[in-house]
Amino acid sequence: MKRKLLTFVMAMAMVLGLASCGGGGTTSTDGSQSTTGSASSTGTSTAQNTDFKVGAIYINKKSDTAGYTYAHHTGITTAMEALGLDTNTQLVIVDEVAEDDNAVGAAVDTLVGEGCNIIFGISFGYINAMDQKAQEYPDVIFSHATGYKSNETNFNNYFGRIYQARYLAGIAAGMKSLETGNNNIGYVTAYGTEYAETCSGINGFTLGVQSVNPDATVYVKELGAWADEVNESAFAKELIDSFGCGVIAQHCDSAQPQIAAADAGVFGCGYNSDMTADAPTAHLTAPIWNWNVYYQKAIETAMNCTPDQFVTEMGGGAYYGGLAEGFVDISPLTENCAPNTQAVIDAVRELIVSGEWDVFSGVKLSYDIAEDGTVTINKTDAPLVTSERDEVKDDVVVVPANTEIVPAGGASVEDGVITGTMNYFVDGVKVV
Amino acid sequence: MSIHVVKRDSLSFGKKVLIYLGAVATALILGGLLLLAMGVDPVAYYSRMFTMGMIGNKIAYKAAENYLKIFVPLVVTSVALSLAFKMRFWNIGGEGQFILGAVAAATVAFQLGPILPQPVTLLLMCLAGMLCAGLYGVMVAALKVKFGTSETLLTLMLNYVALYFITFLGETQAAWNFYLDEESVRPIFANFSKIVSFPSIPIGKFGLNVCVIFAVLIGILIYVYLKYTKQGYEIAVVGDSPGTAHYAGMKVNRIILRTVFLSACLIGLAAAFKVGTVGILSTTVTDDVGWTGIIVAWLAQLNTIAIFVISALIGVLQYGSTAAAATFAQVDSSFADMLQGAILFLVLAADFFIRFRVVFAKKGGVTNGNG
Numbered sequence: 001m002k003r004k005l006l007t008f009v010m011a012m013a014m015v016l017g018l019a020s021c022g023g024g025g026t027t028s029t030d031g032s033q034s035t036t037g038s039a040s041s042t043g044t045s046t047a048q049n050t051d052f053k054v055g056a057i058y059i060n061k062k063s064d065t066a067g068y069t070y071a072h073h074t075g076i077t078t079a080m081e082a083l084g085l086d087t088n089t090q091l092v093i094v095d096e097v098a099e100d101d102n103a104v105g106a107a108v109d110t111l112v113g114e115g116c117n118i119i120f121g122i123s124f125g126y127i128n129a130m131d132q133k134a135q136e137y138p139d140v141i142f143s144h145a146t147g148y149k150s151n152e153t154n155f156n157n158y159f160g161r162i163y164q165a166r167y168l169a170g171i172a173a174g175m176k177s178l179e180t181g182n183n184n185i186g187y188v189t190a191y192g193t194e195y196a197e198t199c200s201g202i203n204g205f206t207l208g209v210q211s212v213n214p215d216a217t218v219y220v221k222e223l224g225a226w227a228d229e230v231n232e233s234a235f236a237k238e239l240i241d242s243f244g245c246g247v248i249a250q251h252c253d254s255a256q257p258q259i260a261a262a263d264a265g266v267f268g269c270g271y272n273s274d275m276t277a278d279a280p281t282a283h284l285t286a287p288i289w290n291w292n293v294y295y296q297k298a299i300e301t302a303m304n305c306t307p308d309q310f311v312t313e314m315g316g317g318a319y320y321g322g323l324a325e326g327f328v329d330i331s332p333l334t335e336n337c338a339p340n341t342q343a344v345i346d347a348v349r350e351l352i353v354s355g356e357w358d359v360f361s362g363v364k365l366s367y368d369i370a371e372d373g374t375v376t377i378n379k380t381d382a383p384l385v386t387s388e389r390d391e392v393k394d395d396v397v398v399v400p401a402n403t404e405i406v407p408a409g410g411a412s413v414e415d416g417v418i419t420g421t422m423n424y425f426v427d428g429v430k431v432v
Numbered sequence: 433m434s435i436h437v438v439k440r441d442s443l444s445f446g447k448k449v450l451i452y453l454g455a456v457a458t459a460l461i462l463g464g465l466l467l468l469a470m471g472v473d474p475v476a477y478y479s480r481m482f483t484m485g486m487i488g489n490k491i492a493y494k495a496a497e498n499y500l501k502i503f504v505p506l507v508v509t510s511v512a513l514s515l516a517f518k519m520r521f522w523n524i525g526g527e528g529q530f531i532l533g534a535v536a537a538a539t540v541a542f543q544l545g546p547i548l549p550q551p552v553t554l555l556l557m558c559l560a561g562m563l564c565a566g567l568y569g570v571m572v573a574a575l576k577v578k579f580g581t582s583e584t585l586l587t588l589m590l591n592y593v594a595l596y597f598i599t600f601l602g603e604t605q606a607a608w609n610f611y612l613d614e615e616s617v618r619p620i621f622a623n624f625s626k627i628v629s630f631p632s633i634p635i636g637k638f639g640l641n642v643c644v645i646f647a648v649l650i651g652i653l654i655y656v657y658l659k660y661t662k663q664g665y666e667i668a669v670v671g672d673s674p675g676t677a678h679y680a681g682m683k684v685n686r687i688i689l690r691t692v693f694l695s696a697c698l699i700g701l702a703a704a705f706k707v708g709t710v711g712i713l714s715t716t717v718t719d720d721v722g723w724t725g726i727i728v729a730w731l732a733q734l735n736t737i738a739i740f741v742i743s744a745l746i747g748v749l750q751y752g753s754t755a756a757a758a759t760f761a762q763v764d765s766s767f768a769d770m771l772q773g774a775i776l777f778l779v780l781a782a783d784f785f786i787r788f789r790v791v792f793a794k795k796g797g798v799t800n801g802n803g
Contacts, residue, residue: 063764088761094754096765100714101623106498110758113489125620128613132623148617195618394607420617 049084052303055116057107058095059123067253069095071272072122072145075291082296083303092116099125101132108133112140118302118310120295121145131155141302141310146197148420150317153308158294159419161322162197163204164352165287167359168323168330168345169269170208172284172337173247174216176267177209179338182246183216185209186239188232189251192222192431193391196422201251201287203426204359205269210428211365212344219243220431227253236260236268243432247284258283267336274331284337285330293327294319320415324353340369347375360384360418362410381409387425399424436791448786455782459775470762477756477763484748485755493638499751500640501709502719504647505530505702507743509721510728511654511736512698518658518734519671519691521576525569525587526699526722528594533565533700534707534717535598535611538624541707542610545627553628554708561704562697568594569696570689577685591722599715611713625711643705648740650698655736667691724750727776731783749775 056076060069077087085091092114094107104126111119112133118141121130127147134142134155147157173185187205191198206218221235232250236257239245241264248261248268255278261268262282270278270286298314305313321327333342344367351357357365362383368376384406391399403424406413413422425431464474479487484499486492509526516523523529537557545553568590575581601611605619613622632639658664666687669677677684702721707713728746732738753768 061764061766062761063766091761092758093761094758094765098714098716099620100716101621101712102501102710102714103716105710106501106754109491109494109498110485110755113485113491113495114759115490124618127616128620128623 049303050086050090052085052090052299053114053116054080054085054091054299055108055111055114055119056091056093057097057104057111057119057121057123057126058093059099060096062093062095066273068272069122071289072120072291075289075293075295076120078292079295079299082292083299085299097123097126099123101129104129105133108137108142112137116140117307118143118299120298139307141307143298148318150311152311152317154310156311156314156317156319158298158319158321160289160294160327161320161418162287162289162328163200163359163418164323165328165330166201166204167208167211167352168349169249169285169287170205170210171212171345171348172330172333172341173205173249173267173269174209174212175338175341175344176247176284176336177213177216180246180267182244183213184243184245185216185218186236186243186245186248187218187220187250188223188235188239188248188257189220190223190226190253192220193423193425196418196420198251199422199425200360200418202429203422205249206426206428207359207364211348212367214366216428218249218429219245220425220429222431223252229254229256232256233260237264239432240264240266248282255279270331276331276334280334282336283334284341285333288329288331290326290329293325294321318415318419320419322352323349324355340373340375343373343375344369347377351377358412360406360413362406362408383408383410384413385427387427387429389425389431391424393423402427434793436793437788438791440787440789443786451782451786452779455778456775459771459778462774463771466767467763470767472760472762477760480759481752481756482748484752485759493636495751495755496638497632497641499747500644501706502751503743503747504641504643504709505706505719506721506724506728506747507740508647508650508702508705509699509725510732510739510743511651512695512702513725514729514732514734514736514739515654515658515667515698516692516695517729519667519688521573521688521692521695522584523569523572523587523692523695524584524722524726525572525590525696526725527718527720528587528591528722529565529569529696529699530703530706530718530722531591531594531598532568533561533703534713535601536564536700537561537704537707538611538713541624541628541711542622545624550628554630557628557708558701558704561700561707563700565700565703566693566697569699570693573689573692577688595715598713598717602713602715621713623712628708629711630705630708641709643709646705650701651736651740654698658736663687663690727780731779746776 054076058069060067062073064070080087080091092111094110097103097107108119120143122145124146127144127149130142130144131149134151138154140154142155144157146159150156177183177185187202189198189202193199202220209216209218219239221239223231223235232252232254233256236248237260239248246266248257248266250257250271255270255275258268258270258275258279262279266282267284268279268282269284273286273288275286276283301313302310311317323329348365357363362381364380364382366378366380368378383404386399386401386403386405388401390397390401460478467474467477484495486495489495509530513523513526537560540557540560541553544556572583572586575586576583601609602621603619605612611621613620630641630643632641658667666682669680669682670684670687674684706717724746728739728742732742749772753772757763757765757768
């Protein structure tokens with residue numbers, strides 16, 4: 001009995017202690033508020049900038065030094081610095097937020113409470129919570145990476161045409177395969193046709209490879225997870241040892257496939273960031289993201305419009321930038337690349353940037369390289385055909401083998417298919 | 433020289449309070465030094481943490497609502513665990529029981545929500561959550577009384593079975609899997625808050641979720657149950673000495689089964705409150721209440737009133753940490769977790785020194801039978 005009473009008193013003492021701490025908080029927060037107030041009352045444009053707050057919800061830690069969250073965090077801070085915003089006081093981040101509507105909703109409440117004007121959510125599973133919160137807080141702009149939902153006022157989504165960068169990386173891999181005379185190319189991927197993102201990446205890469213070396217085959221191994229370092233390495237080794245692959249490309253988080261390629265004395269294309277430092281003797285180039293390109297555009301737009309105009313000002317609910325915007329790119333080619341690779345890639349890049357041609361169309365590219373290194377691109381009308389594998393879902397064939405997706409000379413597959421529903425591999429892909 | 437740990441007979445009231453406060457202060461000073469090293473003003477950080485960022489917040493009422501969403505499942509789970517702990521049945525399977533309760537409640541919401549009136553669905557969600565979690569818990573109690581298995585090991589292992597079960601549900605797209613959002617290409621859990629959810633009582637802008645009231649009622653009922661009923665007395669006797677209980681003619685096995693079932697049922701109810709409030713399943717649905725609840729129950733020395741106070745404080749710590757970390761660029765969620773851990777660890781250490789004292793004795797000096 002005595003013990004119970006003591007516990008209660010102890011707890012009450014803690015409450016009182018906390019309450020007194022809370023009192024201290026009041027004064028200090030009030031102080032900072034009044035500073036903000038005086039700054040805004042001067043009415044200059046810099047004062048407006050100091051009022052603007054960016055919020056972000058991350059799937060991993062904001063202190064990460066590599067990986068997906070790191071890429072976004074760097075993108076946001078780079079963009080804010082370019083716009084003259086202070087990342088210490090004007091950026092509010094809730095990190096390690098699980099893909100759980102309740103957790104995301106609470107994170108949004110925290111950010112809105114802090115007075116954020118625009119909130120970025122970087123993980124796919126935030127989609128429904130952000131959609132809901134965008135309705136609840138019409139005065140705040142919501143922007144969601146990798147998703148597909150949006151509204152007409154304050155909620156958009158953003159992603160990049162990474163398949164264009166993968167096509168360029170495919171060219172580098174194809175040139176290498178011609179140089180070494182090894183037509184087998186490996187590709188370690190998180191998933192296959194389950195996700196349009198991975199599927200379109202494999203297809204873009206393969207089309208790039210085949211534009212250089214039509215005899216090449218891309219052997220694909222699926223991890224079944226977005227990150228799995230042990231198997232990323234093991235699968236790359238298997239592709240090299242059992243399938244004789246001479247170039248290893250990847251769609252997974254770590255540099256393990258590149259390290260495995262270096263160990264085996266073959267070559268590789270990384271992903272997400274320049275992986276040359278991880279595998280200096282193997283790495284050719286990596287498709288990379290420049291997230292700051294989007295973040296700068298979005299923050300700048302948000303600073304200069306009312307929340308309900310955001311989607312209109314951004315030109316629609318889905319931002320889908322590519323090579324032309326500089327949103328996606330490839331890392332600088334290394335010395336491991338075959339001769340003339342740079343020239344071919346530069347020529348194709350120009351073709352894509354100008355909007356004259358795109359990857360998933362009914363026009364195939366091939367190249368003539370003169371002795372002085374000048375490149376001529378040949379365009380040939382040819383259909384976009386699926387691989388010799390029936391694509392099956394729930395025991396039903398959804399896309400039969402050798403289906404013609406785009407007729408010879410036809411226009412590119414629609415963006416909605418590339419981001420959302422692409423569920424077939426193109427000719428030249430072999431899942432093993 | 434040897435070291436003995438000896439149970440304390442008593443410690444003056446003032447000393448106990450001082451030791452606890454000292455522990456919290458030590459943790460805060462340690463954390464403060466780390467904050468200083470990172471270039472963060474500790475006073476600003478702590479004031480944000482202990483006020484949960486509600487001062488100067490445009491929508492402080494939202495913060496209060498979100499705080500209560502953390503508090504309710506934690507307090508109900510802690511109360512539930514204290515029932516089993518009182519009997520010295522070490523149920524560390526709160527996580528698993530919570531998950532199964534959540535899945536059961538969600539199943540009812542998806543299947544019956546569209547057909548039945550909302551209050552009926554909510555009631556059935558609670559009952560389903562209680563039944564599933566209760567059976568999951570009593571299964572271990574049955575194995576214990578029948579075969580003498582260790583409930584600590586079994587409840588611990590069953591946590592992972594439940595966790596992998598809900599992960600399986602969350603990642604498997606199939607025609608039968610109604611838990612998932614049909615519109616989404618990637619597998620994500622579907623939201624049913626539009627079909628059914630626990631109502632809130634509006635107090636100005638603030639909405640007081642009815643589950644908060646239920647949680648308080650449960651607290652009162654369990655307090656009375658433990659203190660004034662025959663069954664409550666039986667639990668205490670079995671906890672102190674099963675032999676005595678047996679000698680006194682109590683059906684010890686039945687008491688164990690009944691109490692563990694009740695304990696797990698309440699955890700299932702906490703889960704039903706949670707999913708009925710947030711309207712969605714998640715692999716992180718438990719918010720670790722199965723673990724945190726153990727700390728709460730222990731710190732509260734199984735006293736129901738103290739459980740409410742300590743749950744409230746730990747909720748402040750959890751919610752406040754997130755709110756504080758958000759506004760300081762140098763502080764990430766890991767630091768917030770570490771500080772939380774340091775505070776809890778030191779308070780538990782203080783608790784140890786309140787219950788026991790360490791005696792240094794020369795060899796052959798004091799003997800207490802252990803050499």
